[in-house]
Structure formats: C-alpha cells, structure tokens
Amino acid sequence: MKILDFDIALDKSTKRFTIEKNKKAYYFQSSIKQLFNYVQAHSKSKTTEEDIENLLMQKVSDLTEYSKKNLRIFPYVARFNAARYLSEHPQELEKVLESIKDLPYNEDSIEYGRSFEEDCKNLALEIREAFNTTMENYKKTNPIDIEYMETHSVKDLKKVFNRMSIIQRKNYLTVMGYVKQGLPAYLKDFLPSLEKDCKELLIDAIRSSIGHLNDLGLTDNYIDFHNKQISTMQPQNLLNITAEDLLLNPKEDFIKALKSETPTTSLENSSLAKFLEKQSLENLIFMNTFWINRLEKETEDFSNSIFYASKLNLFSNWKNGVLGLNQYSDKDITNLLIGTNLLFYPVSRFYQVNFSKVKQIPSSQEKNLKRESDKKDSFVLIDTSDLMKSVSKSWNGRYEEFFNSRFPNMQTSLQNDISLYLSIYNPVFLQYAHKDRNIQSALIVLLNNTKQNYGLSSINNASQITQKKLPISIDTDLNFPIRFHVSTELLKDILQNYNNTSLLKLYLGTEDFIKANGRFATTQILAPFSNAQSKYLKKASSSISKADTAFNFIEHLNYLRDNKHFPEHLKVPYVKPNGKVEMVIPEYYIDLNTGEIYQKDLKTGNLFINSEKTKSENSLEEK
Amino acid sequence: MEINSLDLKNELKNKNYDNCIFILHKKIKELLILEVQKYDKDFKYSNLNDLKNKCIGLLNEDLSNIAIDFYMVSITDESPLYELSILVELYENLTKIKI
Numbered sequence: 001m002k003i004l005d006f007d008i009a010l011d012k013s014t015k016r017f018t019i020e021k022n023k024k025a026y027y028f029q030s031s032i033k034q035l036f037n038y039v040q041a042h043s044k045s046k047t048t049e050e051d052i053e054n055l056l057m058q059k060v061s062d063l064t065e066y067s068k069k070n071l072r073i074f075p076y077v078a079r080f081n082a083a084r085y086l087s088e089h090p091q092e093l094e095k096v097l098e099s100i101k102d103l104p105y106n107e108d109s110i111e112y113g114r115s116f117e118e119d120c121k122n123l124a125l126e127i128r129e130a131f132n133t134t135m136e137n138y139k140k141t142n143p144i145d146i147e148y149m150e151t152h153s154v155k156d157l158k159k160v161f162n163r164m165s166i167i168q169r170k171n172y173l174t175v176m177g178y179v180k181q182g183l184p185a186y187l188k189d190f191l192p193s194l195e196k197d198c199k200e201l202l203i204d205a206i207r208s209s210i211g212h213l214n215d216l217g218l219t220d221n222y223i224d225f226h227n228k229q230i231s232t233m234q235p236q237n238l239l240n241i242t243a244e245d246l247l248l249n250p251k252e253d254f255i256k257a258l259k260s261e262t263p264t265t266s267l268e269n270s271s272l273a274k275f276l277e278k279q280s281l282e283n284l285i286f287m288n289t290f291w292i293n294r295l296e297k298e299t300e301d302f303s304n305s306i307f308y309a310s311k312l313n314l315f316s317n318w319k320n321g322v323l324g325l326n327q328y329s330d331k332d333i334t335n336l337l338i339g340t341n342l343l344f345y346p347v348s349r350f351y352q353v354n355f356s357k358v359k360q361i362p363s364s365q366e367k368n369l370k371r372e373s374d375k376k377d378s379f380v381l382i383d384t385s386d387l388m389k390s391v392s393k394s395w396n397g398r399y400e401e402f403f404n405s406r407f408p409n410m411q412t413s414l415q416n417d418i419s420l421y422l423s424i425y426n427p428v429f430l431q432y433a434h435k436d437r438n439i440q441s442a443l444i445v446l447l448n449n450t451k452q453n454y455g456l457s458s459i460n461n462a463s464q465i466t467q468k469k470l471p472i473s474i475d476t477d478l479n480f481p482i483r484f485h486v487s488t489e490l491l492k493d494i495l496q497n498y499n500n501t502s503l504l505k506l507y508l509g510t511e512d513f514i515k516a517n518g519r520f521a522t523t524q525i526l527a528p529f530s531n532a533q534s535k536y537l538k539k540a541s542s543s544i545s546k547a548d549t550a551f552n553f554i555e556h557l558n559y560l561r562d563n564k565h566f567p568e569h570l571k572v573p574y575v576k577p578n579g580k581v582e583m584v585i586p587e588y589y590i591d592l593n594t595g596e597i598y599q600k601d602l603k604t605g606n607l608f609i610n611s612e613k614t615k616s617e618n619s620l621e622e623k
Numbered sequence: 624m625e626i627n628s629l630d631l632k633n634e635l636k637n638k639n640y641d642n643c644i645f646i647l648h649k650k651i652k653e654l655l656i657l658e659v660q661k662y663d664k665d666f667k668y669s670n671l672n673d674l675k676n677k678c679i680g681l682l683n684e685d686l687s688n689i690a691i692d693f694y695m696v697s698i699t700d701e702s703p704l705y706e707l708s709i710l711v712e713l714y715e716n717l718t719k720i721k722i
Contacts, residue, residue, distance in 0.1 A: 002684050016705050114669040345692075352691045356676040434672065435698040466645040468706075489648070489697065493670045 001386055003394035004345045012345065017337040028333050029325065035305035036323050041217055049315040056306050060424055062263055063299050066208050067430035070292060073201050074437035077285060078112035080194045081444050082119040087191050090184050096124040105129040113440065115497035131186045138175055149179040195281055202284040203276045209291035210272065211263040216298060219259060223248050226524035232516055235550040238540055245536040252530045275528065282445055286474055286482050289442040290526050293484050296431050303424045307340055310420060311410065335406045342399060343421045348429065350387045355433035388418055436490050446474065447499045455505030456590055465595045473507040475560055480523045492592050503598060506588040508570045512556040529561050537561045574602055628722055640703035647710040654717050655690055658682055671697055689713050
C-alpha cells in the first residue's frame with residue numbers, strides 16, 4: 001500500500017487549514033463547546049476520563065451503525081422508482097424485457113443508481129427472476145394446476161373457480177393473473193411490498209436522525225432558531241390572529257413526538273413513527289434527505305471534536321466540568337488542525353478502497369425482491385494492520401516530531417492516533433463513501449414531476465453554473481420548503497442519467513423567504529402543519545394586505561399548507577386563444593451547461609429561451 | 624487532451640477560482656474516464672462515485688489514488704484555493720504536464 005509522502009501530506013494539510021484560518025478557529029471553538037455540553041449533559045457525578053471516552057466511543061459506534069443503515073436507502077428508492085414507472089408503463093416494461101431477454105440474472109451485477117435505463121434493466125432482471133421462481137414454486141407446491149391454467153381459456157377457469165371455497169379463490173385468482181397476464185401482473189402485485197420496504201427504511205432512518213440530533217442536544221436549537229426567523233417575517237398587525245400560532249409549539253403533538261424520539265426508542269413506543277407512517281413515500285424521501293443532511297454535518301463536527309479534545313487531553317478538565325480551552329492560542333489550534341488532518345490522506349484512501357467492494361443491496365436467498373437487510377449484513381470488518389504498518393514505515397517518526405515540537409506536553413504515538421482516527425471517523429468516512437446518495441433519492445422522484453414547485457433557487461450571477469454547489473428548494477405540504485445544496489456535478493449527472501437532459505427546473509418564490517436582514521430563511525425543522533398553524537394561515541391569507549411586507553411569505557406558506565392555493569404573485573399572465581388573459585403558473589428551466597433560461601410555452605408545451613429572464617436572473621445581486 | 628493553459632492562467636490571474644476549478648475538474652474527469660475505458664471499452668460515465676470505484680477496481684494504485692483524491696476533494700467543502708491546489712496537483716500527476 002502506497003502512502004502519501006509526509007512532506008506532501010504536510011503541505012496539503014497546511015494549505016487546507018491556513019486559508020480562512022479565523023473561520024476554522026471559530027468553528028473549532030464552537031464544535032468543542034458543543035461536544036463539552038454533550039459530555040456534561042450525559043455525565044453522572046464523579047465522572048472519570050475513561051467514562052467520558054466510553055460515552056463518546058459508544059456514540060461514535062451508534063453513529064457508525066446509523067450511517068451503515070442509511071447507505072441502503074438510495075438503492076431501494078431507485079429500485080422502487082423503476083418498478084413504479086415500469087408498472088405504470090407496461091409497453092416500456094415489454095421493451096425492457098425484450099432488451100434483457102438474452103441476459104442471464106446475476107445478482108452480483110445488479111447495481112442501482114447509475115442511470116434510469118440501468119435501474120429499469122436491473123429491475124426487469126430481478127422481477128423476471130422472482131417471477132420465474134414464484135411460478136416454479138407454484139408448480140411444485142401449489143395444489144393449483146398451472147399447466148391446466150396455461151392451456152385453458154379464462155371461461156373454463158372460471159368454472160373451476162366457482163367450485164372453490166372463498167379462501168382458495170383469492171390464491172387462485174392471483175395465480176390466474178400471473179399465468180394469463182404474465183410478469184406485468186406480478187410486478188403490480190409486488191409494488192406495494194417494494195413501497196413498504198422503502199417506507200420502513202425511510203421511517204427508521206428519519207427516526208434515527210432525529211433521535212441522534214435530540215441526543216446531541218440540537219433539536220431545541222433548531223426549534224428556537226426557526227421561531228426566531230418566523231417572528232421576524234410574519235405580519236405584525238393582523239387583527240384577531242395570534243402571531244404565536246405560526247411558531248413551532250413545544251406542546252404541539254408533532255413537536256412533542258419529535259423531541260421524545262431517542263436513538264433507542266422502539267418502533268412500538270415511537271409517537272414520531274405514528275406521524276411518519278401517515279406521510280407519503282415522497283414526503284418521507286424528502287424528510288429523510290433533510291434530516292440526514294443535518295446529521296451528516298453534525299457527525300463530522302462531532303468526530304473532529306472528539307479527536308481534537310482527545311489530542312489536547314481535554315477530558316481531564318471535562319471530568320471536573322471545566323472546558324479547558326483557554327490555554328491554547330489560535331496558532332496552537334491551527335497547528336492541531338494541520339497535524340490531525342495529516343491522517344486524513346492515508347485513511348481516506350484506505351476507506352475508499354475498502355468501501356468500493358461493499359455490495360449495495362444484500363443478496364436475497366429467496367431470489368425475490370423482499371428486503372433481507374435484517375438477515376444479511378454486507379459489511380465486513382476491515383483489517384487495518386497493513387495501513388498502520390505502511391504509514392509508520394513511510395512517515396518514520398515525522399508525525400510524532402510534528403506534534404512534539406509544537407506541543408511539548410502532548411504524548412503522541414502515530415499508531416495510537418491512527419487507531420483512534422479510524423474508529424472516530426468511521427461514520428464520517430461511511431458518509432463520504434456514498435456522499436449525496438440521499439439527495440439523489442429526492443431528485444430522482446422529483447424529475448418527472450413537472451407540477452411540483454421545486455428546482456434551483458437563488459440565481460445570483462452568470463457564473464453560478466460553474467459553482468461547486470447549487471441551492472435546491474422543494475415545496476411539499478410540510479411547514480417550510482426543503483432546501484439543500486447539491487453538488488453541481490451531481491445535479492448534472494442525475495439530470496443526464498435520469499432525464500437525458502441538462503435542464504433543471506427553477507424554483508418559484510425563493511424571494512418569498514428573504515428575511516429583513518436580506519438573508520434567506522433557512523429550514524430548521526420539517527414538520528406537518530399543526531392545527532393552530534393551519535388556522536392561522538387560513539385567516540392570515542384571507543386578511544393580509546398586499547402592501548404588507550409579509551404578504552408573499554404568508555401566501556407561500558399557505559400554499560404549503562394547501563397545495564391548491566398556488567401564490568398569485570408567482571403566476572404570470574397568459575393570453576388564451578379566445579383573447580382572455582388568465583394568470584398561470586409558469587415553468588422555467590435552467591440549462592446547467594450554458595446558464596440559459598428556458599420557459600415552457602403553454603400552448604405547445606415546447607421550451608423556448610427566455611432571454612429577458614436569463615439576463616435578469618443572472619444579474620441579481622448575491623444575497 | 625491537454626487543457627488550454629493560457630485560458631487557465633488568465634482565469635487565475637483574474638482570480639476566477641471557480642472557473643479554474645471548473646475547467647480542471649472537467650478535464651481530470653475526462654482523463655480518468657479514458658483511463659478506465661482502456662480496460663473496459665464499454666464503460667459509460669454515470670457519476671463520480673462510480674468512476675472512483677471503477678478506477679479502484681481497474682487501474683494501478685497511482686491512478687486509483689488520483690481518482691480517490693479527486694473524489695474526496697469534489698465531495699468535501701473546501702476553500703476554493705485549497706481545492707484548486709489539489710486539482711492542479713492531480714492534473715499534473717495525471718498528465719505529467721506542469722501548469
């Protein structure tokens with residue numbers, strides 16, 4: 001195993017942490033304080049350093065399990081997406097089946113998420129195999145005579161059916177459907193169980209994300225921040241309406257359920273699960289993307305902070321309830337960040353090589369499409385001894401030298417640090433191995449939905465399409481638009497692979513969520529609207545004046561509450577063939593390769609370049 | 624398959640780091656795809672994660688490491704200058720051409 005030369009690693013690490021060093025130092029301080037608070041909240045009296053280490057390593061272990069489970073979601077969503085499409089488009093299913101007629105089924109080659117075409121082929125291969133196996137099993141074990149079914153008309157079969165008991169009839173009809181209509185009937189029957197699998201995985205993941213964020217003490221901060229934002233944005237002078245009703249209320253059922261979720265809450269005892277079970281699959285996918293995104297960022301901070309605190313031996317202070325950061329200067333902190341980041345280079349390569357071998361969906365012994373993740377785990381323990389030996393040999397004491405010269409009181413051992421780094425960063429590297437997979441889940445279910453208000457928000461300048469990440473917003477029926485930043489590269493790949501285009505929809509109404517300070521309100525908590533919020537929005541929407549600065553905001557929230565009320569201010573005039581003018585919802589698209597903005601012609605359905613909008617959107621000041 | 628280094632230098636001079644990153648990123652990706660296609664002529668690019676995994680499976684350790692470092696710098700939030708320095712290094716290692 002080749003290891004990056006120490007001097008090159010040091011050069012990279014130095015560049016990584018000397019640029020924007022003040023920002024890094026700020027984040028360092030706040031992350032360490034957050035970890036300190038976590039330890040204080042979970043420690044009993046007379047806590048020892050060992051207790052603190054055990055507490056934190058247990059959390060890391062839990063987050064690792066969480067990250068492992070989440071890797072499975074995307075392939076299941078991609079598979080369900082293909083299954084639903086093929087079930088709704090039997091002619092396409094026929095075409096795909098024809099294209100794979102000479103391809104044997106090989107479960108090792110099934111990999112979802114590369115492109116929609118491949119997802120459909122993989123699904124067809126799986127469903128064909130499952131169908132054939134099912135029919136063989138029926139032939140072997142079922143009292144129903146399949147050969148008779150195959151060779152006789154439906155009229156003859158009905159005569160047999162009429163002689164059966166009610167219990168026998170259901171099974172008979174199912175098999176008859178498969179024999180007479182073939183694989184499409186089988187796929188249609190299978191779809192609900194595929195959806196159920198996806199929903200179970202998603203509910204489990206959302207609960208885990210929220211449970212961990214609660215455990216880390218963060219959801220209260222999100223609720224407070226959300227309410228502060230809303231307070232500055234809502235109308236102040238509406239008669240007979242209590243402005244507080246729009247805020248997230250800790251006494252409200254969903255918020256209580258959200259706050260009561262812990263990483264160990266069982267499904268039966270989870271009141272959050274009961275709320276989530278009522279959500280559509282799409283909403284669950286969006287919620288999962290949102291919450292995973294939140295926890296991923298927090299996990300990285302958490303892992304970083306444990307490693308830094310451990311290197312600085314802060315736990316000896318923490319057992320006495322003292323933070324102990326005062327003795328370190330900004331220079332010390334920068335040195336610490338540079339030094340600990342040295343391990344990032346060999347370890348990230350090591351992890352990526354090993355994770356590239358992990359299979360997406362665990363194999364299923366029954367050769368059917370049922371979820372088997374609880375029975376089989378495709379993850380294996382990785383032998384790290386080769387990595388340890390190679391780094392020690394290559395760096396030959398330089399790592400220890402780096403720390404000893406800058407932190408004379410620190411006991412540094414490369415072997416110990418690698419071992420600790422591997423454990424602490426396990427959940428982070430698991431996330432890196434499949435970065436943005438959950439965002440992909442959300443995008444692939446959106447792409448064919450032209451009705452939903454989603455897409456690129458905040459077009460700021462002409463060079464935006466060359467930016468590394470782009471902001472995406474989605475309107476659902478939850479309390480706030482879902483927002484996340486997606487890698488531009490990933491967006492282009494998904495559009496190409498799943499829609500054969502470089503055009504991405506533009507989100508309508510980004511500006512509705514600009515706060516008084518000119519910044520965009522961020523989504524802190526995703527929740528169904530409470531009764532109080534719904535009542536407030538209904539009343540506010542009918543009584544607010546257009547001149548009120550909160551008008552657009554209230555109209556947009558009211559649309560989220562009830563998707564039938566699309567905000568009038570986002571509509572455009574359209575001259576109908578009879579000459580009458582009607583206000584309609586426009587559809588705009590941006591070409592991620594050229595930056596040009598297209599508009600859909602409502603008469604023909606064709607797209608045309610909207611030069612005016614291209615120019616005006618690209619010249620908006622950055623907010 | 625070389626990039627137009629004059630264009631790149633102009634962008635650097637004007638501190639258009641996002642554009643420099645964009646140009647280099649595109650080129651490194653194209654070069655890695657070509658390397659994979661030497662061993663798997665039917666390989667079709669679908670996403671960076673898949674490209675990285677293909678490089679690990681098919682290419683030698685040096686090229687695999689370039690693909691991994693390229694993937695990592697693409698998915699992590701880095702300052703543009705740091706990202707640019709990494710991409711320049713990766714491009715130079717891939718092509719043996721100094722920018």
